Amino acid sequence: MTNKTSHFGGRLTTIIGNKTNYMQPIGKYIVVKDIQETVTTESGLILSGEDTNQLRYKRAVVIAPGTDVTVISEDDELYYDKAHSFTMLIDDVQYTIISERDVVVVI
Numbered sequence: 001m002t003n004k005t006s007h008f009g010g011r012l013t014t015i016i017g018n019k020t021n022y023m024q025p026i027g028k029y030i031v032v033k034d035i036q037e038t039v040t041t042e043s044g045l046i047l048s049g050e051d052t053n054q055l056r057y058k059r060a061v062v063i064a065p066g067t068d069v070t071v072i073s074e075d076d077e078l079y080y081d082k083a084h085s086f087t088m089l090i091d092d093v094q095y096t097i098i099s100e101r102d103v104v105v106v107i
Contacts, residue, residue: 025066028100032060058082
């Protein structure tokens with residue numbers, strides 16, 4: 001059986017075997033996929049993943065914006081307040097769910 005998760009047109013598309021499911025975030029929620037960053041200090045030190053996890057804001061790419069989100073689009077990169085996010089597994093793929101009000105900046 002084939003399992004595949006992709007995104008298209010603001011919806012998550014899940015294909016399991018020959019069945020296709022579409023999932024749309026509702027309201028002001030946004031589904032994002034975290035981007036692993038390498039952070040270098042002014043003195044040239046490279047921070048580890050553990051060090052960057054202590055930072056309050058996290059970088060991500062938008063997979064699917066909610067039905068009431070007007071400013072943020074699919075594939076936008078943004079920083080969000082990770083203290084107000086939660087993680088979901090959708091067909092064994094880890095996604096982060098945030099609210100539009102927790103977006104700090106769109107890049």
